[in-house]
Amino acid sequence: MNWKLFAIFVLVLGLLPFLWPDPYFLSVMGSAGIMIIAAISLNLLLGYTGQLSLGHAAFFGIGAYTSALMSLGFDVDIGFGITWQVDAKPVWLAFATAIVVTGFFGWLVGKLAFKVRGAYFVVITISFAQVMRMISLNWTDLTEGPMGMISIPPFSLWIPGEGLMNLTSKAAIYWLVLTVGVLAYLLIAMLVSSRQGRAMIALRENETLATSVGIPVTYFLALATIISAAIAGAAGGLYAHTVRIIDPDVFLFIYTVTMVIMVVAGGKGTLGGPVIGGLIFGLMPEMLRGTVQPEVQWVIYGITMIVILLFLPRGLVPAFYDFIAWIRSPGAIPERESRRVLATEVKS
């Protein structure tokens, strides 16, 4: 990890509200930032442990609903004449609860799904997201069903001299999302360069070999799902308290697909991948809004995606590193080529 580059990048992003104080721009950056955090969490599963989870929006939605419910308080009849009542909790506590609860759901899905792999895992994660959507639509006592939950309280922060402030301005929300995003990024960066992270990568590269050197598969896959789910839950919690209205649409498949596109186009299994992919695909629809017709926007979105995957199948970030390496020594064969040649040699 390149600390200097990272520090400059964070500094520039941090100063952005001063450089460009347009509230519309900051709000677009804020919502793109929330999707980027979700993409960072998906990258741990998809990019580092090599498991495709197509139900990642479920963790995002569980985080959003848990945080919203805890901060608003609820009472619900759970049968046998018992009512489960929870009083309204402070927003930060609700947010922390959301992270823990999604982590728990991550463990649950991990335990269930890692008995099966590949396509079966994909199907289980999709079904999980659908079930969550059905619950949020139909358990109206708890979730208000399709009406959604409204007037969710915002985050507040005690600032010296100013007292307790609600974080409702676009700049404040932007900084909040940036802080959580940087923490999520650092968490993944520290994880993947540690022994535990190496074990996860080993599972992606060669599961049988990983087991043979003593890496317990289920433990590390479950750990990766828990961490990944918890970060997605944090993104959901951020969404709930910044947009302040949620409805069952947070569980929609399209959100999962957006995360997958961000990760794959940016470069899965790289730290910068979800950030770069997220900035491009998170900002593009908004940036195009003023210039072209809505129908054309989606065409451009699709074409960009296809072009990236066609010409840079490993994603933008690895392609960028290849390019740097090529500038330094133009004679060397690009890594991808040599790998393909070797793969065919081994097979034959």
Place this chain on the structure above:
Amino acid sequence: MTLAKQTPETASMVLSLEAVTMKIAGLVALDNVTFNIPAGEIVSLIGPNGAGKTTAYNVISGYMPPTSGKVRLFDEDITGHAPHSIATRGLVRSFQRTSVFDDQTVFDNLLTAYHLQGRASLVQSLLRLPKFRAEEKQLKARVWEMLDFLELRHRADERAASLSYGEQRILGVGIALAANPKILLLDEPAAGLNPSETDEFKAMIRRIGDSGVTVLLVEHDMHMVMSISDRIVVLNQGRVIAEGIPQEIQNNPAVIEAYLGSGVKRA
């Protein structure tokens, strides 16, 4: 013919199979297989194709639980244990084909393989606490030592997939060694190597044996088997048909029959 090198009953057995039977979809892949591997020897497991060698490996290393019988490692019953738990107890295997982490550098391949030597907890790792830093430094030093042992130091920063085939096989053995085995199972390590690579490989297996690690080898290259094995176990159609030192095995009629057939009698 004399039974030159009988293993004394008192010698400590690293690995023993007791009446192991393995049935796969009605086929008896291993039939009542019993043999012992004494400490510190290089033992080869040979036999014609389909004799059950790889199945025996899978049963020993925990990838397949046997239908019946027992596998003991240092007198502890490990039958049915998971592969990673058997690896923790000191038995590590290499694989026929997939033996390296392709997309990682040679250095990272070995660093990953030192997984079992690491103790730092998740929290210590994430917060980069002193324990993690010290451990990481120590593991990296061990990786350099291992690279010297494998004679791969000059390749440290290259992707494993870009190594030559012979070097990949050597790295594969290095990965297995990094798990600090007391007994190492090698599955056809010399398959596809050219003669000079085979010689280097043989030298490396000797170095491993000399360092006190017991080696169990499945191999088709008979020159290699005969020249480096202390003992040989011959399997045919799931049964042990002979066991002994290389000279005995070379002259054993049952072994010759298994490999060459007995001509008219079979027909």
